[in-house]
Structure formats: C-alpha cells, structure tokens
Amino acid sequence: MxxxxxxxxxxxxxxxxxxxxxxxxxxxxxxxxxxxxxxxxxxxxxxxxxxxxxxxxxxxxxxxxxxxxxxxxxxxxxxxxxxxxxxxxxxxxxxxxxxxxxxxxxxxxxxxxxxxxxxxxxxxxxxxxxxxxxxxxxxxxxxxxxxxxxxxxxxxxxxxxxxxxxxxxxxxxxxxxxxxxxxSDVPQLDDAPRAQISMNLKLIFGDFKMFGIGLVTAMNGLLIGSILSSTLSLYLLELVGEGGISIFEITFGIATLSSFLLAMRRISRLALGPFVGSMSDFLGRQKTLIILFSGGIISMALLGLSPSITVVVLAVLLAFVSSNALGIVLATEASDLAATHVEGRLYIISSYVNWIDLGTAMGPLIAYILRLGLPFRTMYLGASVILLAVAIFHLYAMQR
CATH class of the missing domain: 1.20.1250.20 (MFS general substrate transporter like domains)
Incomplete structure (x- = not known):
C-alpha cells in the first residue's frame, strides 16, 4: 500500500x-x-x-x-x-x-x-x-x-x-x-495498485460528472475566454467606428478601450479568486454556478442585442468576471471529483486541463471562421444559447 x-x-x-x-x-x-x-x-x-x-x-x-x-x-x-x-x-x-x-x-x-x-x-x-x-x-x-x-x-x-x-x-x-x-516529495500519490491507476483514459472521459465539468469548462474558455476576447476589438470598431468614444470629454480610441477591457479580464481573476472560492464553500458549488452561469448568459445576450456602447462595455466586464469566476468554481469541482477517485485522481486532473486547452486552442480559429458568414451579434447570441444549454447539462450531470 x-x-x-x-x-x-x-x-x-x-x-x-x-x-x-x-x-x-x-x-x-x-x-x-x-x-x-x-x-x-x-x-x-x-x-x-x-x-x-x-x-x-x-x-x-x-x-x-x-x-x-x-x-x-x-x-x-x-x-x-x-x-x-x-x-x-x-x-x-x-x-x-x-x-x-x-x-x-x-x-x-x-x-x-x-x-x-x-x-x-x-x-x-x-x-x-x-x-x-x-x-x-x-x-x-x-x-x-x-x-x-x-x-x-x-x-x-x-x-x-x-x-x-x-x-x-x-x-x-x-x-x-x-x-x-x-x-515536499510524494513518491506515490495513491493507495491503489499501479496497474489500476494506469487506467484507460476512456474511463475518465466516460465519467458523466467529469464530462459535465469538462464540457462546460471547454465552452467557457471557447465562448468567452477565446471567441469574445479575440473578436472584441473588431466588434467595438464595428459598433462605434474609428473615432472611438468620448467619456468626460476625453476621447478613447478602440485600441485603448479594448486593452482596458482585456486587462480587466485578468485583473478580475486576480481580485475575485478568494471571494468566489469562499462563496462556493459557503453557498455550495451548484448555487454559486447558477449565479455565475446567469451572469455569463445574460452578458453574452446583451452583447448580441444592445446597440448601446455603454451597455456593451458593461456586458463585456460582466462576461469576463463571470467567466473567470466560473473557471475557479469548475476547477474546484474537478478537485472535488479527484478527491473521490483515489485510484485515478491524476488522470481526472489531466482530463480536466485537456478540456481547458481544447476550448482556448480552438476559440480564435472558430471565431474567425464563423465571422466569414455571421455578424458579431449573431455569434454572441449563439454563444449565449450554447452557454445556457451546457449550463443545464452541467447542473444535471452533477446531480446524478
């Protein structure tokens, strides 16, 4: 042992x-x-x-x-x-x-x-x-x-x-x-025999809860982390033109506005981490996820529906905050699941990070392929619908 x-x-x-x-x-x-x-x-x-x-x-x-x-x-x-x-x-x-x-x-x-x-x-x-x-x-x-x-x-x-x-x-x-x-060094991570640990990865991907966590993780990274981030500057340019926007009689160019919003994506992750994690401990993972899913779905829908630059900026900020917070809770869920699978926790974690890479790697490519035939607003509305669907599936999967 x-x-x-x-x-x-x-x-x-x-x-x-x-x-x-x-x-x-x-x-x-x-x-x-x-x-x-x-x-x-x-x-x-x-x-x-x-x-x-x-x-x-x-x-x-x-x-x-x-x-x-x-x-x-x-x-x-x-x-x-x-x-x-x-x-x-x-x-x-x-x-x-x-x-x-x-x-x-x-x-x-x-x-x-x-x-x-x-x-x-x-x-x-x-x-x-x-x-x-x-x-x-x-x-x-x-x-x-x-x-x-x-x-x-x-x-x-x-x-x-x-x-x-x-x-x-x-x-x-x-x-x-x-x-x-x-x-500290940990020479053997699990109590299970080595042959049992070296399980077929199909077993991990076949785990319904792991699939639920992984699918929404990939979609979160693809829809908000990649598609929105990679198309944001072009969408703002299309919305307000090359003249930029004026706030308190100061004109901000599209590059400046885009850089600020993208910086806020990382800053929000830095600032919200402990708070969101504690909230998921206090409220429970599922209740916290319902709140965060709602923020992501509503924000992407607003991006697709509202012509107001003020609403769009606020929606982008809400989308980034919701996406980062979702990432924290989903990572915690993956660790929860790994803790219950003594014989294969490492492979559950590697499966989870593969789902992350799938979403972030494919996002920009998919975004610009879709752009050839779809306007940005349609893409964002579609993202909202997809996020709603995977949210429902995830909540169902975690209840089983």
Whole structure:
C-alpha cells in the first residue's frame, strides 16, 4: 500500500508562486512577438502558430505528465519543469527564425503540463469546506505572473529591445526554482495498485460528472475566454467606428478601450479568486454556478442585442468576471471529483486541463471562421444559447 498524500498546508500556494514565475516569459510573448517579429526572423503567420502550438502539444503532454507524477512523485518532476521552463524563457533571447522558436514553444507547452497539474492535485487534498477558497487563492496568485509578464514586459519593451526584456523576465523567473525545490516529495500519490491507476483514459472521459465539468469548462474558455476576447476589438470598431468614444470629454480610441477591457479580464481573476472560492464553500458549488452561469448568459445576450456602447462595455466586464469566476468554481469541482477517485485522481486532473486547452486552442480559429458568414451579434447570441444549454447539462450531470 502506498502512502496517503501528505502535504504541508502551504504547498498549493507555494506551487502557485512557482507557476506565476514560470508565466512571465510566456505572457510577454503575446505582447512582444506581434510587435517585434521582423527583428526575430518571423512573419505574422508564424507568430500566430508560435502562440498556439504550445496549447495543441498539451493534448498529448498532459496525460504523460500525469503518468510521470504518478510514477515518480511531485517534487522532482515539478522542479525539473520549472528549470526547463526558465531555460525556455531564456532561449527566447537567443533564438532567431521560425523553427528554433517553434521547438522552444513545444518544450514550453510540455513544461506547462507539468507545472499546472500539482496545484489541482494539492487542492483535492484540502478539506472540502476550504477547497473553494484555496483554489481561488491559487488562481489569484498564479495570474500575477501573467499580469506582470504582460504589463511590465510591455512597458519595458518601450524602453528596451525584445531580447533585453526576455533576459529581465528570465531573472525574475529564477525565483521559482528554489521554491519548487522546497516542496515536499510524494513518491506515490495513491493507495491503489499501479496497474489500476494506469487506467484507460476512456474511463475518465466516460465519467458523466467529469464530462459535465469538462464540457462546460471547454465552452467557457471557447465562448468567452477565446471567441469574445479575440473578436472584441473588431466588434467595438464595428459598433462605434474609428473615432472611438468620448467619456468626460476625453476621447478613447478602440485600441485603448479594448486593452482596458482585456486587462480587466485578468485583473478580475486576480481580485475575485478568494471571494468566489469562499462563496462556493459557503453557498455550495451548484448555487454559486447558477449565479455565475446567469451572469455569463445574460452578458453574452446583451452583447448580441444592445446597440448601446455603454451597455456593451458593461456586458463585456460582466462576461469576463463571470467567466473567470466560473473557471475557479469548475476547477474546484474537478478537485472535488479527484478527491473521490483515489485510484485515478491524476488522470481526472489531466482530463480536466485537456478540456481547458481544447476550448482556448480552438476559440480564435472558430471565431474567425464563423465571422466569414455571421455578424458579431449573431455569434454572441449563439454563444449565449450554447452557454445556457451546457449550463443545464452541467447542473444535471452533477446531480446524478
């Protein structure tokens, strides 16, 4: 019989700090590559591929990461992952041309599979009455890395060149390495025999509750996290024109307004994490989800129906808040489910993160294909209807 998972109380939060450090370079690329691609021997098409390939590779690496954690415990694979991730960030300062960058992004995608799984695993070992709050804290701490990589990296790019900014962010990422080394090692994660743990993944996808969690997770990421985010600036341009909007006699361009709204998406995730998690602990997961689903459905419907720029801006903010809050509660539900499946918790977590990657990877592609034949308002109304349908299915699945 293996040892039960015994972790220090702060392991999930320390993991979040490591994850935040690892995200600095990756998040900066979404700002830096589109602005400096010519100096790096790239073109715009290759930039799009480089910013997506790390997500697609995770469909394969997530399950592999779970297997490695199951076989070798948490500490050393996690430690190696942050070291490799930091070296990958450093490599961006040295590379030129598409193929070298492509290989680096593939390596980063694999590293990210290893970096994010332990946080959900640790949460599954927190008492259920505290799990939502801890998951919210984990999400809030993790997103700090994305915010700093985007905001600080963007500011520094106006002063320095791309490679200098990458070197600075690499130095900051190194902070995560000793923290990862300090985590307790867990050589065997479950009590079940190894052969039973190495179950067919069809069993996990065949779990009705896991499918309910996964489907709404993918749709949340696809409809709001990807489709709305990737089309927002074009929709605002279509709605108000190139002149922008005036607030208190100050004119704001579409780029400024779009950047503000997209920044609020991440800021809301940082600010709301502990509150939403605690709310789900107090009210229960299902009641909290009903509130959040309602916010997402109403906001997407307003985007499709209202011609008022004021209503649209408020609806976008509500959509982003609802989507981020949904992500926190759904992650907590996945950890709840993992806690009840002693013989396969790692594979449930890898299944959950695969659903996340499915939604975020396919969103922009689907959005622009649909745009060829549909106006934005129809897309957003359709998203509202789809979100309603998957919400009903999810609530039904979790009651079984």
């Amino acid at each position: 293996g040892k039960r998972l015994s972790l220090e109380d702060s392991s999930d939060l320390l993991t979040a700090v490591v994850v935040a450090c690892s995200l600095l370079g990756d998040s900066f690329l979404y700002v830096g590559l589109p602005l400096t691609y010519k100096t790096l021997g790239l073109n715009l098409v290759s930039v799009g591929m480089l910013l997506s390939v790390n997500r697609f590779i995770r469909f394969f690496s997530n399950t592999w990461a779970s297997y490695i954690y199951d076989k070798h415990g948490i500490k050393w694979p996690f430690f190696i992952a942050i070291c490799v991730g930091t070296l990958t960030t450093l490599s961006y300062s040295l590379l030129t041309g598409f193929i070298p960058f492509l290989l680096a992004r593939v390596v980063w995608g694999v590293s990210w599979s290893f970096l994010r799984i332990p946080g959900y695993l640790y949460a599954s070992n927190v008492p259920p009455a505290q799990r939502g709050k801890r998951m919210g804290l984990y999400q809030s701490i993790s997103v700090i890395g994305s915010l700093c990589g985007t905001l600080i990296g963007g500011l520094l790019l106006d002063l320095w060149d791309f490679r200098s900014v990458i070197l600075f962010l690499t130095c900051a990422s190194v902070i995560g390495i000793p923290i990862a080394f300090s985590l």
